[in-house]
Amino acid sequence: MIHAEARQRSQTPHSPPMSDAYAETLGQMICLLQEYKPGLVTLENITRLCKTLKLESFTDNIDNETIRLSTASKIIVIDMDFHKSDKQVKDVKLVLASNFDNFNYYNDGDNGNILFNSLSCFPNLQTFYYNLRFLTTLDTHSNIETEPGIAAKREKLDLFKYFTELPEYLRAYFKDISIDLDIKTNVDNRFGVYLTHNDKAVAQVGIEECQDHDHRFYEFGYRSSGWINESPDNVTTGVILTLQFYDINMHIPKEAIPHDLLLDWDAQRPYTIVNHCRSTPVSNDFTSTLVPATKFNISNENIELLGELLQWAGWWQQILHPVLQIIKCPAPAPGNETKRRSSSNSTTISAQRRSSATRRRRSSQKGRRPSMNESSMVKDGVVPEFSLSEVMSQPVLEDEDPSEPVDLALNEEYIQLGPGSRCDIHMGVHEWQEFLTKLKGCVA
């Protein structure tokens, strides 16, 4: 599907100098504690969060009833007004001190003020912390001119602007490559670009800080049917563009994506293809191991991976995974690293008889079933027709199972059911559904 070698690598491994290790570990501890329990909605806790994210904050008495907590960094200025009496939030405003003033901090749909809601609708500061971190990431890594006196910078990238334009680029891109997903900005009081299908969130595209502070992030926009970086000067450092799937069962072929672009994956837990469905012989034609992976680096030219990943996700979620579940093949439990190449451990007579069909075949055969093993029902459906090898290997006495099983061949890009039905990754959802219905009929 995707050729690893052809992809240009955009990240080089980077380890911090020894002197930074102490501060970095402290930073990780602080992050973990903040994610775990940022605290109740109090002025003190909000100030603490702001300070740890390197925002300057101060409080002002606006009038007899209102106290204002202002917090600011290079670009963002957030004013949070609270009632003095009960310390409940009254209003929150976000202003950007850059040329771009069109940044949207309202929900898609109900148009609620995200920052206000994250202080008023939740029992603790978890959502507020997520949003504040999102804003400070864009702030810290935006490459803009902040002081007019200093000579103009050659390299520029306003991440607030890029984040705002990204959904439109994605919309045009999805239209061109026929991906049937909606794009929503800011959902459920959380900043982000969300990919949804029938109002169900499938994945999220985000801008995140990366380990390598020198990593260069270029502004890629979708223009005239291609992802283009208009100028090598539209660049900043220290962030990556990510794609995260919400399906925790998502697996990908191990060789499909360069490993340095996998942000959340586990090579130690391959999907074990074992057929537990006694009535259906399965041949394992996978040419690659399936490994769990939910998050990807799609920075720079790797943004082209987006289409392929979404196509794979559709195929995996709607066909491949359901089929594996039909043959009662679950994902291995954590720590279970046994990798099985042979596809069937079924011990029924019918499976033994057809054991020749369970050997692994080369991908070059592309799912074409060798006629030696092929069997089909004759028109009236009473007398099964066997190939020569099957007749030879069949026991003389008929076993108890009267219905002739249909072979199933599985590959990462296609599924073959018996000699006649086939379904592959490039087909549409409608054809996938039809195939799945047919398969359920045969296997059940």
Next chain:
Amino acid sequence: MASSSLSNASLAQIEALLVPNAQSSGQSSEFIPQLYYALHQVKKDPNSSVNSLETATSSIRHRLKQCKSHIAESEECRALLSKTPEEWEAALRQRQKDLAVKQQVFARLERQIRDLGDH
């Protein structure tokens, strides 16, 4: 979360020490925000804020010490804390079952005594 309906005095005091309350912040502020902020100060200024972690943790330690002494003083409190809420649910169900069995025994005895009286 914070229910003020604890009838055991020691438990109520322990709750007041541990469970943060947005209204009465100050005496019972939360542990975790206190910790991450102290760590932040250590990170920001490793030399001059050596004490900040000590101060933050000492107030936490003090509160935990108070809790321990409440538990140590009250036998009833120790008994109540010896089981999780789920275990208590199960224990209560079991006790109700035992009572039902005893009631049946009494009812049977009552019947037998009445029968003896009739003869």
